[in-house]
Amino acid sequence: MTTSNSYSDAHLQTPDAVVHVFEDDGSRFPNNKRLPVVIYQNAVKLPEREPAAIFEAIFHANQWGSSWRNGIYPYHHYHSTAHEVLGVSRGEASVRFGGDDNGKTFEVLFGDVIIIPAGVAHKNLGSSSDFQVIGAYPLGQKWDMNYGKPGERPQAERNIIQVPLPKTDPVYGQDGQLAEYWHLL
Numbered sequence: 001m002t003t004s005n006s007y008s009d010a011h012l013q014t015p016d017a018v019v020h021v022f023e024d025d026g027s028r029f030p031n032n033k034r035l036p037v038v039i040y041q042n043a044v045k046l047p048e049r050e051p052a053a054i055f056e057a058i059f060h061a062n063q064w065g066s067s068w069r070n071g072i073y074p075y076h077h078y079h080s081t082a083h084e085v086l087g088v089s090r091g092e093a094s095v096r097f098g099g100d101d102n103g104k105t106f107e108v109l110f111g112d113v114i115i116i117p118a119g120v121a122h123k124n125l126g127s128s129s130d131f132q133v134i135g136a137y138p139l140g141q142k143w144d145m146n147y148g149k150p151g152e153r154p155q156a157e158r159n160i161i162q163v164p165l166p167k168t169d170p171v172y173g174q175d176g177q178l179a180e181y182w183h184l185l
Contacts, residue, residue: 012043012044013043015040015041015177016040016041016042017038017039017041017181018038018106019037019038020037021036021037022103022121025101025103025121026101026102027099027148028121028153029076029078029098029120029121030078030119030157030160031078031119031121032118032119032120035083035117035118036117036181037097037115037117038178038181039115040115040171040177042112043111044111044171045111051089051110052069052089054089056134058087059087059171060136061173062168062171063138063139063167063168064085064136064138064166064168064170065136066136066137066142067134069132069133069134071093071133072086072093072122072127073123074124076099076100076121076122076148077123077145077146077147078146078156079118079144079146080146080155080156080160080163081118081143081163082118082138082141082144083116083137083138084115084116084135084137085114085115085136086113086116086134086135087112087113088108088109088110088111088112088132089110089132089134090128091130091131092108092109092110092131093125093126093127094106094124095107095114095124095125096123096125097122098120098121103121113170113171118159118163119160136170138164141163144159166178
């Protein structure tokens with residue numbers, strides 16, 4: 001099913017959702033045993049012209065802001081003070097979530113959306129030369145950067161449990177599947 005919306009030539013689609021919880025890896029990465037990573041495959045049918053701006057508009061309309069355009073770092077990192085959404089606006093990539101030991105790799109493609117809860121490590125294992133994501137965070141949340149280094153984990157764990165749930169799904173708003181997966185209601 002495809003529905004038209006106010007985002008120019010984009011169409012929000014009923015996505016196939018991949019949902020996976022990443023437990024604490026026991027060493028470098030706390031991950032998030034409460035909230036799963038959610039990947040909406042083929043969530044948005046995007047035009048070739050200005051797909052990044054369309055993702056930015058969709059996220060902003062659903063109360064996810066502080067957006068940026070870039071790739072995904074080729075090393076593990078995580079945010080302890082904010083949840084993150086990534087919309088694939090160009091290309092494709094293999095992304096590892098949860099760390100090297102207990103993690104899992106997913107392929108993400110143009111039009112996919114990845115919702116990463118605070119604490120979950122992620123890194124780009126390889127991507128097409130044109131790969132780009134649009135990142136954003138729930139309004140009011142300020143992201144930090146953590147790399148699994150010695151000493152950073154105690155404060156990161158304290159931060160993660162204090163990060164509030166977002167008010168809406170970054171793509172589908174109040175009616176989105178994130179409410180079910182993250183128990184927003």
